[in-house]
Amino acid sequence: MGTLVIRWTEQRDIEKILEIEKLSFQSPWDITTFQSILSDEECYNISAVYDGQVAGYCFAQIMRKMVHLLNLAVHPDFQQKGIGRALVNEIISFARLSNKSYVFLEVRKSNSIAQALYASMGFTHVFSWRRYYSDTGEDASIMAKKIE
Ligand SMILES: CC(C)(COP(=O)(O)OP(=O)(O)OC[C@H]1O[C@@H](n2cnc3c(N)ncnc32)[C@H](O)[C@@H]1OP(=O)(O)O)[C@@H](O)C(=O)NCCC(=O)NCCS
Numbered sequence: 587m588g589t590l591v592i593r594w595t596e597q598r599d600i601e602k603i604l605e606i607e608k609l610s611f612q613s614p615w616d617i618t619t620f621q622s623i624l625s626d627e628e629c630y631n632i633s634a635v636y637d638g639q640v641a642g643y644c645f646a647q648i649m650r651k652m653v654h655l656l657n658l659a660v661h662p663d664f665q666q667k668g669i670g671r672a673l674v675n676e677i678i679s680f681a682r683l684s685n686k687s688y689v690f691l692e693v694r695k696s697n698s699i700a701q702a703l704y705a706s707m708g709f710t711h712v713f714s715w716r717r718y719y720s721d722t723g724e725d726a727s728i729m730a731k732k733i734e
Pocket of ligand 1: 657658659660672698702703706
């Protein structure tokens with residue numbers, strides 16, 4: 587069992603994040619997207635550092651009453667160690683401390699692993715957004731968790 591630290595994402599993490607992003611998604615975000623979210627004060631961006639290495643990340647947009655989880659990924663070599671759950675837990679804690687009502691996200695209908703993670707943390711399917719993903723035309727499931 588290694589050591590896991592969740593901390594704010596820093597500029598120096600971007601190279602590793604881009605590598606993980608390309609391994610994780612068929613239409614990965616580019617560096618410009620990451621840079622603009624990293625410099626946006628309305629975003630809460632965290633990285634998971636496992637045994638000293640950036641192993642995963644989560645980017646979220648802070649809205650007036652909600653937190654919008656924009657992106658989540660864990661490097662394939664570090665999956666199934668509880669890192670994804672730890673990142674989402676941190677977003678939920680942040681939402682609670684900031685008095686937000688909900689955390690919500692979009693997830694591909696085919697992404698059963700991510701849906702299982704979110705469901706196990708109390709997120710429920712709210713509605714389907716038809717053909718949300720322009721690359722494949724796939725539907726999104728919009729999932730939300732009420733913050734008590
Ligand atoms: C989704 C993702 C972030 C999960 O990260 P992870 O660190 O492996 O997740 P955890 O180890 O914290 O596992 C949490 C839960 O996820 C689910 N899960 C994770 N890997 C799974 C697998 N291979 N098969 C089935 N369920 C799985 C389980 O519900 C698990 O809970 P459990 O350990 O109690 O069974 C990771 O698989 C990933 O980066 N996938 C590619 C990118 C992606 O799909 N991001 C989400 C976009 S919405």
